[in-house]
Amino acid sequence: MKRRKEDSVKQSDELAQQILAVIDAIPYGRVATYGQIARLAGLPKHARLVGYVLKHLDAAADLPWHRVINSQGKISLSKLDENGLNMQAQKLLSEGIAVAAGKIDLKKYQWH
DNA sequence: GATCAGGCTCTAA
DNA sequence: ATTAGAGCCTGAT
Structure with a gap:
């Protein structure tokens, strides 16, 4: 995380914002x-950061974090x-989203 | 700064 | 279809 000094401060903050914004845009039932999400937020390779952010910043926010799953259509958390x-x-x-054995049918429910 | 760990992803076996 | 290994990047020690 070293960038131009002007960006360094807001950089991390914005990344989280963008990620949250995208998640917040996931429609019901999708x-x-x-x-x-990482891609839509303009972060092609930060899939892990998404998970990290959610794990730590979901409490107060009313984000549909449960609509976020891994690429295999599975749930990574075991809460x-x-x-x-x-x-x-x-x-x-x-x-209304079908979850069979912890898996979700992305073909049917993935948001585009 | 150097290191470590993480709700991931892609490819190959 | 499942698992294993390597790659990627960031936030936390």
Whole structure:
């Protein structure tokens, strides 16, 4: 992360902003992959950063982080609720997105 | 600065 | 279809 001095400050902040903006734009009933989000945000190779940002900055924001999955259509997190079920999968299911064995059919639900 | 780790991705086996 | 290894980049120590 070394850039021109003028950018260095807002750089990281903007990256997060862009990422969040893209995620926020994911429509109901649709999902997107980390890589896709990174690309749309203008960050072709920062798929991991997307995950990182979400993990740390989702609490207060009302972002549909559950609509973000990896390129294989799987859920990477293993956050479980009191019933031992995957929270993300539940949110997706309640939006009408089919989740079979932790996997989602990208052909049908991926956002373009 | 040098190092490490991470909700990833791509390709090959 | 699943797994393993290498690549990429950033934020945190």
